[in-house]
Amino acid sequence: MNKFTYYFKNRFVYFFFFLSSFFFFFFFFCCLFTRSSSTIVSNKRVNKRKFIPPAFSNINTKFELLSLEATLQLASELIQAHNLNKDQATALIQIAQMMASHENAEEVKKVQTHTLPITIIHGVFGAGKSYLLAVVILFFVQLFEKSEVLTVGNVRPWKLLISSSTNVAVDRVLLGLLSLGFEKFVRVGSVRKIAKPILPYSLHAGSENENEQLKELHGLMKEDLTPLERVYVRKSIEQHKLGTNKTLLKQGHKPVLLRTQYRCHPAISAISNDLFYEGNLVDGISETERGPLLEWLPTLCFYNIKGPEQIERDNSFHNVAEAAFTLKLIQSLIASGIAGSMIGVITLYKSQMYKLCHLLSAVDFDNPDIKAVQVSTVDAFQGAEKEIIILSCVRTRQVGFIDSEKRMNVALTRGRRHLLIVGNLACLRKNRLWGRVIQHCEGRRDGLQHASQCEPQLNHLLKEYFEKRAEEKQKKSEKDKSKDKSHSQKDMV
Ligand SMILES: Nc1ncnc2c1ncn2[C@@H]1O[C@H](COP(=O)(O)OP(=O)(O)OP(=O)(O)O)[C@@H](O)[C@H]1O
Structure with missing residues (x-):
């Protein structure tokens, strides 16, 4: 399970990809993805096995994700297909490295000491952060789908959660996904604040109240959580509310910088x-x-x-x-x-x-x-x-x-x-x-x-x-009048 969120901080936007035992959780306005959107709202308990993030795993664990080589190959295909620039490509490769299976004890140890399972992407305005996130989501989906094919026996169910501190930000990622032809998602949040093209994918929340939304999100996730995971989710929410996870993220994480802006005329961007x-x-x-x-x-x-x-x-x-x-x-x-x-x-x-x-x-x-x-x-x-x-x-x-x-x-x-x-x-x-x-x-x-x-x-x-306009109006009313006249003449005949 994986998830990300982004904060608006100073004048930059950060993305955090935070991998943890089975569940990635941040909160606020949320969107849930799954192999089949119908399974999200289903009440059936799924037969699941614990997802062990590679970076947290030890050598005794049987890894089920793709090898590093295959994961990097998948990332490189997406980089080409979606024309990611150098900085965006670096970010996706870092995520791919974070997500790959590691085959020997030494590799795992290296990952554990050097790579925390977090990627921070820090970008200027219009640098394609939302666009990159949409591509990253496609990467995760394809990675999990490919991993499933390799896994014999029980297929591990997976879900992906994306959340942000604003509705607009979530919707921009989802609009990006729609434009990339992906629509297996459910949008959670106040219907009034969801962008029109995303409304058909929304789960009716009907409440402005954040706590209500949180409750709803809890409800959605409860089905699939073990007691231990529930504790983790609760702690994550508390940390997020207190802002303590920001401190954690400040500790030694080098963000990937997206420096290219694709929005403004160069004369406008020159000011900033x-x-x-x-x-x-x-x-x-x-x-x-x-x-x-x-x-x-x-x-x-x-x-x-x-x-x-x-x-x-x-x-x-x-x-x-x-x-x-x-x-x-x-x-x-x-x-x-x-x-x-x-x-x-x-x-x-x-x-x-x-x-x-x-x-x-x-x-x-x-x-x-x-x-x-x-x-x-x-x-x-x-x-x-x-x-x-x-x-x-x-x-x-x-x-x-x-x-x-x-x-x-x-x-x-x-x-x-x-x-x-x-x-x-x-x-x-x-x-x-x-x-x-x-x-x-x-x-x-x-x-x-x-x-x-x-x-x-x-x-x-x-x-x-x-x-x-006045002329056009005049002409139109004259036309209407003559139409009415001819109708009433016909009626008389
Ligand atoms: N590699 C790329 N090549 C060409 N266009 C791109 C690339 N990446 C993003 N774009 C385009 O740049 C524009 C801005 O992207 P996006 O909205 O994702 O930026 P953002 O960083 O989320 O913006 P902001 O934070 O300022 O709202 C979009 O039109 C997007 O399609």
């Missing part, structure tokens, strides 16, 4: 590379592959807005002028033929998010694309990406927590083709980090614009769009 990664980040994507969606739309732009920040009773900030400009920008994009689902608006303040949502729902745009625009706080956007990101900075007197490095890094790295920052130039320029962001924008053609200068162009665009 400069601010947070000391130039170590590599672009796996070219400028041409992330060309602009519209001729008039800059890849990177800081829109300077003059309008004061306002504080709400709950100490959250909003900025009416910024919200109004952001709305105009969104409308102009949709008027130019961009699908709403391609646009994401990130703001660092809840109050601004509500203001924007209210404006969007109130605007008489008669267009479902408006509804498809995702407006979220930076925390809720973690793990997501959009072709166009509009970032509303809100603050005008002080920078506030918008210079939190982690938040800034997430906000600046969600856009694939366009990053449009809406903010107060004078205020943000004073901040060390934001000052550098603005420098990056200034270095691009049309990278720094004043709202008052670009608004006439947006207004013109919208005027033409609304006139065209």
Whole structure:
């Protein structure tokens, strides 16, 4: 049994592959895999034998997994088939080494002393962590399937559990699996928070409450656990809650680093590379592959807005002028033929998010694309990406927590083709980090614009769009009228 989880820690994401006696367990939002999804929910007790992880085994144990050579061969086939880059390949090979059977006492001893059964993968944004996890899952599935063929007699049942601290992160791995043609999984969690394409694979949890989800997970696993394993699972949950397993993972584990990002246009990734990664980040994507969606739309732009920040009773900030400009920008994009689902608006303040949502729902745009625009706080956007990101900075007197490095890094790295920052130039320029962001924008053609200068162009665009729509509406209603007329004439005949 195996499992993994990942934490969002500092500005990086870690994956832990943690192998233990029979069961791999971490908790939170979980997803269970098995040879047959129906067996997960079955109440039948399975005739199982203990899974002995190679790294923990001693020489007296009869190993049933593939040999090191065969396991590495399987990993190498997957590396080729899924075009894993060098860093991703290193990670998969490390996992393969961890999972292989070892044939003699010396090998086992070496593994026990040098390799703890944990792999930590540490990657920059858009480095293919979710993608790699999906491939790792395929690797485990194939490894177990091949091992079963070799095992004579009782087939050892296996399950794989994946969990994370966010729903989005779990769903991204599952979406990756679906795109790789694998769908034998069951998603556990609150239905409201599960991505639409994953819903058909969900086990109805019906509760927002984490404890409820944990109980459900316990229930799911109870069937297959021996008392000793139950103790282990309980301890793992406690450790996870207390965060003590993080300390364990910090002890001497060298993470595999994924340095290549595949998401952002190089001009967008350059900001984070400069601010947070000391130039170590590599672009796996070219400028041409992330060309602009519209001729008039800059890849990177800081829109300077003059309008004061306002504080709400709950100490959250909003900025009416910024919200109004952001709305105009969104409308102009949709008027130019961009699908709403391609646009994401990130703001660092809840109050601004509500203001924007209210404006969007109130605007008489008669267009479902408006509804498809995702407006979220930076925390809720973690793990997501959009072709166009509009970032509303809100603050005008002080920078506030918008210079939190982690938040800034997430906000600046969600856009694939366009990053449009809406903010107060004078205020943000004073901040060390934001000052550098603005420098990056200034270095691009049309990278720094004043709202008052670009608004006439947006207004013109919208005027033409609304006139065209009004014309179309008029034509449609005339057509409908003439249809009604001909129907009533027919009725009279
Ligand atoms: N080796 C690769 N070659 C080409 N594209 C890749 C490779 N690995 C991943 N990708 C692509 O890179 C994009 C980002 O991958 P993914 O979402 O897995 O990154 P991530 O590290 O989980 O991102 P984040 O943590 O920022 O949310 C995806 O479109 C994925 O298909």
